[in-house]
Amino acid sequence: KKRLKKRLKSFDLEFEQVHGRRPSRSEKEPIRHLYEAYNAIKILLSSNDGTHNPVSSIETSLNLSKLYLNKEVLSAIEVQNLINEKRSLQGKLRKFEKMFEEVNSRKVKFNRDIKGLESDYRRYKDLKTKLQQLRDS
Helix, strand or coil, X not given: CHHHHHXXXXXXXXXXXXXXXXXXXXHHHHHHHHHHHHHHHHHHHHCCCCCCCHHHHHHHHHHHHCHHHCCCCCCHHHHHHHHHHHHHHHHXXXXXXXXXXXXXXXXXXXXXXXXXXXXXXXXXXXXXXXXXXXXXX
């Protein structure tokens, strides 16, 4: 969020130095995508109602702050949705694994152990990979 804000302010200052006035709305059109990303991040961070733990808030902030550097078409809202879906699946799968261990006195080891949840495990793995790629880009 800070980097985006700094970049937006720098555009305004450079424009003002060259033209002697602040840029109009139409003159800011080339950097509109930056404004949209900044506003989406600001809304998501301000809408955090304290129900998430600090670690997940930091993780969300890191994911979102790197978003504008990523050249993909994903918006900040879509990234947040991916993070939420991953967390939800993670909770569901951990709950299943805990119950499985209580019933079978062993951890999940084989594909047959996750019968019926294969698609959830696959989706979780895909989400995890996609989010890691977004963080690394």
